[in-house]
Amino acid sequence: MRQTLRTLQIAFTYIGTIVGAGFATGREILQFFTQYGHWATLTIILSTGVFIWLGTKMMILARRIGAESYEDFNCHLFGKNTGGIISLFTLLILVGVNSIMLAGAGAMFEEHLGLHYQTGLLVTLVGSYLLLRRGIAGILQMNSVVVPLMLSLSLIIIFNTIDHPEARHFISLVTERSAFSAWMSPFLYTAFNLGMAQAVLVPMARHTQDDRTLTYGGIIGGLGIGFMLMAAHFAMSAHMPGILKFEIPMASIALSLGTVVQFVYMLLIFLEIFSTFVADIYGVTLQLAQRLPISRSVITAAVMLTCYVFSQFGFSNLLGLFYPMFGALSLVWAVRLIVTPMVPPGKPGAFEKTTATPAPKTVPRSTRK
Template sequence: MLKRTGKVLQIASTYMGTIVGAGFATGQEILQFFTRFGYWGSLTIAIATAMFIWLGSKMMLISSEIQAKSYEDLNKALFGEKYGRWISHFMLIVLLGVTAVMLAGAGTIFYENWNISYQAGLLITIAACYFLLRKGMKAILTVNAIVVPLMLLFTVIVMIDTFHTPGAGRFISLHSDHSVWAAWASPFLYTAFNLSMSQAVLVPLGAEIRDRKTIILGSWVGGIGIGFMLLAGHIALSVHMPGIQQYAIPMGGIAKQLGQTVQFIYVFLIFAEIFTTLIADIYGLTLQLQERLKWSRSMLTILVLLCCFVASQIGFGPLLSTLYPIFGLVSLGWLYLIIRKRMTEIKT
């Protein structure tokens, strides 16, 4: 029983740590996909949470069933040899773009909060990634097991502080000029993008876990945790709308109000959450590239980090606002196909 509980928490923390990346932890994703739509945000967050529980579980169960070595194995099982390969090619490009966003987010934190230059922040993050990734999946699980509970704790602190702030109930009454159709499309775009990106880690993780019940429980705990953090961020950001939109890292701006010590810890946790997703994406990319190129893992890690360093010169804000909506839209096709696919079709 204790062993299963440990595995459930391990799956949940890795799931949450993979989803809570640069856009989520900084508040930009919550702002773009939920808060800017006003009071509709809370309802659409509930939809996104349900989809994270259901489809995250389905993805890991299929991976466990077919013993997938990488996300290309999953896509081939879902969509056939030909289309699965093309989808994996596209995911490879998307993952590179998302990883560049993560790296740019880390550099922005160094610059905006710690008075360290953007370029130096990128290089420090790259060095840390390289040395950690030499330990493989074990490093990813360990980092998430430490960072995710701390992030949850500070999310609770921010939420409690928000409820003591005038206008704490604005998330219920906040109006928006954006289309209602855009608001209702946002949870599907958001879930599609994040789940398709999380393949890089959830597929090999699911393949390692043989127990069906453990995977399902882990997905429930992880999905609910993601939903809670989404809602907490949405409530906090709603209080400070529309002014909070000017920040590259909105949650960092809110943390300033909690005092210098708390702000430093919270900003460090934002960096840590970005870092967990960064190493997860790079790990998935190197697994995929290794199957194709047969190069050493170390060489591929250096190559991916170099590509992301070059792309991150564009900057965090422009990368996130341009790439995420496009990738989210294209990922809807992947979401539709995985929803439609039955488990019995995979097994036969």
């Protein structure tokens, strides 16, 4: 029972880390899959397989080498110097993404609850800081609540779309996009998301006792991500091409399902922002703790303060420059993960802290009686 619970926690954390605000709003799914018409169903299946394969391999490899942070993991893949540079660049992207998510939380409080923008920022920051004091256990527990709600909403959306006149559009939807772009899209999507998710998946794997739990967690998590991708694509395809004009495509669908579903949907968007924010801050804190002689609580507070400052001014222009670069880097990272051989089980991890046993002192012959 304990192993089953741990497996589900890993699966839910995997799903919750990948399924961020962009996923929940439908923009990512529309951009990477639905706009490619009838190709999308096949590319979602392909993407699901890659999530299962590479996500599971990343977690098992991280556990076997004893990686405490994503910097340790990148140093194993690329070597110490290159891995360190890639990790620093990832750090910048994570801080930028979290600044945007924090700003999104503030906007939700302002637009949908009628509260002040700063209230949303402060609630998110204080809640994240308190949860992060529990470490990886807090992240696992949070996703054990949020992800089942997300999966339930996906089922509601599917059942309400089945009777739609254009429900079969996801199979026959015509697109003007090239087949090459359609088949490259799932690789870009999975590589980018796994490159970001390593911030929490690597330390989570390090604190898991066996490979079997990670394997089942990776399989269930990958299937869950694929199911939610397919559910959103199924719903949005039925409303194509009109849904392209909406900034938050899934919100337009939620509006048609009633006030209760709309409220639950908006709550889930906030919880997904919150869960991804917490997970990324945790990963960044672990990396910086390896470089700085400062307590983790101080580092966490400093990172959150940085995100708060950037959320006041917006970070969109900078991310517009960094995102394409990180997308290309993520493809290189994913290819490197594919070709890196798996460390045999039972071999001491390269990053595990071991305490050497001192050699017994020998007494010189001249002093022996």
